[in-house]
Amino acid sequence: MSLCPRILSRQAPRALSTVTKATSRSFTSTQFRQINSSKPVATTSTQALLAEFERRSNTIPAPPESREHPMVGIAPATRENVGQKRFADFDLRGRVFVVTGGARGLGLSLAEALAETGGYVYCFDREPGAGEAWDEASRRAEEYGGFLQYRQQDVQDSKGLDRTIEEIADKHQRLDGVVAAAGVQHLAPAMEWTREEANRMMDINYTGVMMTATSAARQMFKYKCHGSMCLIASMSGSVANKGLLSPVYNSSKAAVVQLARNLAMEWSPIRKDGTGGIRVNCISPGHILTPMVMKNFEEVPGLREKWESENMMGRLAQTSEFKGAALFLLSNASSFMTGNNLVIDGGHTAW
Structure with a gap:
């Protein structure tokens, strides 16, 4: 069952006007x-x-009333799945996604999850080219019927973000979802932060996420795509990290969790004209072995050992351990989930 029917181009301005x-x-x-x-x-x-x-x-205007505009028809009926194909709810074949921060690390792993189940995935990053693991990830994606394509695009460039996402949506006549994973870290005691440093971090970690989501939503409304968004927050948005002074980073991730709730409220109901139907959720990872975290270990001696001792599994996560969560949130498997924050932290915040 298609979640994003193609419509004539002359309909697009009218649908888009509801957003603007x-x-x-x-x-x-x-x-x-x-x-x-x-x-x-x-x-x-x-x-x-x-x-x-x-x-x-x-x-x-007030947010749409969910009872007046219920989000129905998103997941295939049970009879369509049973006996037809294994794990049909996770099938993303032919769907189109954007992943920011997708050149390497966590963003690339999440993009792989979507491509390996048939999705067409465009990875955005500010770097001129993708990281070392890109070629192998791209090969695996093609093997399973999807593809990965890299676009140099900084989330701080809102106009460029709009243009690039619109170009992708127009090419495919659809956009089915977004993973907003672009983010930066900076360690410093609170009294040493400058206004410029705080503004830059919030501009990337929070405003960049919001601009990514709103740019994508315009195209999803335009083509009446009922899809899903996954904003990458952090357990650091819920707790203060022991042994790490990062007050602005932690605050930016808390803001992302709250943003997801509000976007979910606004976009989940399906309007009478067929727009809406966009679920918005967060993933809040615990400590992951990414290039950014490895840099933290260089800056703070003993930090890795401390973090490993602070969760119930006694180790840090690999980026690949979040692929299943991204696939769950971007597929029909999570069709009744919106406005939520999925904490995956090895039990760190559970004790």
Whole structure:
């Protein structure tokens, strides 16, 4: 059963307008600054701004009512699966996905999971080329009927992100989902952070995730694709990491978990015009042996041993151990799951 029927190109602007309508009514940050500024502002100007703010606040649409727009028809009926194909709910054949941070490490492993079950996966990263493991991952993907394609695309470039995702969706006449895995780390005591450092980390780890999700949602609404998004958070969004001073990183990951809940509320219901039906969930990994974490071990002696002793399994994770979770969240296997955070941390936060 297709979850993303092709529609005529002349329908796209109308469908897309449902996404952008609320944005056009938003109150600008400049106006907020004018209202809250300590500098004197003409009384009439202030009154006009407040009146406009009040008017727009009263006209901003509420989230769609889930009972009025239920998310039905997402998973194939049981009779379609039984006796037809093993693990049919996990089959991604012909579906199109974007994975940010996909040049190497966790992002590439998650992209592999989608491609190895038949998905067409576009990996975004700011690096000029993919990492060492790319060729082998691409070969395996083709062997199982999918493909991996690399695109140099920085999530901080919102306009470029829009263009690249739109190009992919237009090429395939669909977009079925996203894994937002791009992120950076920086270690420093709280009192040593500069505004510029904090803003850069939040721009990549939080704003970059949000811009990725919204860019993809525009195309999924445009082509009426009922799909799924997986935002990569961290157990660090729920706890303070013992032995590691990373207050902004941890805060950025907590923000991603909250973002997923809100996007799920807004996009999961299916509107009368067929748009929506997008599930949004998080994965919160524990400590993984990635290049970024290996760098942390170089910076903080004894950190690896400490982390290994802090979870119930006495070891750190490999990136490949999260492939099953990504496949679960991006496929019909998780058709009744949205707005949730899947913590996979070897028991670290359980004691």
